[in-house]
Amino acid sequence: MPRSFYDRSSVEVAPDLLGRTLVRMLPTGRRLSGTIVETEAYEPGDPASHGFRRKGLRNATMFGGPGRLYVYFTYGNHWMMNAVCLPAEVPSAVLLRAARPLEGVDEMASRRGRDREVDLTSGPGKLCQALGIDRAQDGEDLVRGHTVWIEDGSPVSPDEIATGIRVGVSVGLDREWRFRVA
Secondary structure: OOHHHHOOOHHHHHHHHOOOEEEEEOOOOOEEEEEEEEEEEEOOOOOOOOOOOOOOOOOHHHHOOOOEEEEEEEOOOEEEEEEEOOOOOOOOEEEEEEEEEEEOHHHHHHHHOOOOHHHOOOOHHHHHHHHOOOHHHOOOEOOOOOOEEEEOOOOOOHHHEEEEOOOOOOOOOOOOOEEEEO
16 A cells, blocks of 8 residues: 555544455565454544653654554553554554454464464454564554555445444543444
C-alpha cells in the first residue's frame, strides 16, 4: 500500500484495511500472511490512545508519520501492532486486531501452540504471536515492506463492515471505532 493510503485519519484507514493482506516475512525467508478482518482506530485527542498525553520512548513510533508499524507490549504478556496514520508528530494509528490465516498456517499453529485455525489470529496478541511480531519490528516501514507489509488483498465494501466500541478501553467509549468484517 502506498504511503498516501496511511496519510489519513485512522478512522478512515481502519475500515479500509479490512480485506487487505497482512504479510510477515520471517528471517528464514518463510512468508506468513492473513486477511485483516478486525481493526480499531485511535486518533489525536482520543483519551484511549497511547498518544493522548505526550510522546515518550514507548510510543515514539506512533508519532513517526504514516506507514510505520507501531508495536508495543501490553498486559505483561502480549505484543500488539498498529499501522501509523497521519503526518509525523500527530499520534494516530490503527490497531490490527485480527486476521484470517492465508499462508504459513502450520508455522502460525506452531508459534501459537494451537491446531484450530480459528484460534491462531483471532485477537491482537494472538496475531502478533502467530506472525512472530515483537519490539524488533517496531518502526518497520509498511510501505517498503522488508519484514512486515500490507498488500491490496480484497477490500471489503462498506455494507460488509460492522462497527462497535473498542475492546479493552475504559475511556472514549462514545466512539464506535472498532471495525470488523460482518
